[in-house]
Amino acid sequence: MKKIMFSDAFCLTLAVLNGTKTMTRRIKKMRKINLTGRRFGRLVVLCEGNKKGKNTTWHCKCDCGKELDIIAYNLKDGHTRSCGCLALDVNSKLHKKHGDTKTRLFRTWQHMLSRCYNCNVKGYKNYGGRGISVCREWIDSFPDFRDWALRNGYNEELSIDRINVNGNYEPSNCRWTTAKVQANNKRNNRLLTYKGQTKTLSEWADIVKISSVAIKARIDMYHWSIEKALTTPLRRLIPDEEVKCACGCGTIIKRFSKYGRERKYVVGHNNYIRKQNQQQRHVGE
Secondary structure: OOOOOOOHHHHHHHHHHHHHHHHHHHHHHHHOOOOOOOEEOOEEEEEEOOOEOOEOEEEEEEOOOOEEEEEHHHHHOOOOOOOOHHHHHHHHHHOOOOOOOOOHHHHHHHHHHHHHHOOOOHHHHHOHHHOOOEOHHHHHOHHHHHHHHHHOOOOOOOEEEEOOOOOOEOHHHEEEEOHHHHHOOOOOOOEEEEOOEEEEHHHHHHHHOOOHHHHHHHHHOOOOOHHHHHHOOOOOOOOOOEEEOOOOOOOEEEOEOOOOOEOOOOOOHHHHHHHHHHHHHHHHO
């Protein structure tokens, strides 16, 4: 049987790799965060639990008294907030008999709870997934929510809106507004600051009487300053004035685009004229 010999360099490489793996394991152990004593929804972490495969678990106690092991990432991401009693409580509240189950206000309350506590709902990631919750007063009682709504100007044309989009559903942070006001109170709205005032793009459009599409195009496409974009009126000397395409094809076009920019050619005809001129020069040479 042949004796296999390894070079010193190969043996040194194996030793380094083995040491790297050991160091990586140590670093992972050092990075593990101790969750003992922390609260996640109705769960309080008591100690580290038994491992489930490669996943670290924590032994938790629910407010209802039940104890169980929860995987660490489910606690941190907010996927698990109770032993299961929270979903049962919410479900029982949703089906409680009070005579208002067919009203629009009840559906509003129902949807509010669902997007905060039901991870299967489409909008959960933007509400419950971000830590948005409903105050205990409204979770426990629809009549309390109904009384608050009627005292604060609820009607069939308004919808519930959180004043602070990163805050919870609670009386001090909620109001009844129109769809337009609610659209101006979103996290992804574009804000513009002019003369010390910060407003959304659509709000400035209403103030300066220029369409939001035109303002956006001026800033993004033409790289105008905010002041110039908001103060320059649309260049429409003659409303709906029509001219012929400058290439000579005879096509009638509107002289000004919806952004106020003057037009001379049908789209693509400017390049056609340029190619013709180049061909004529080439023939002349």
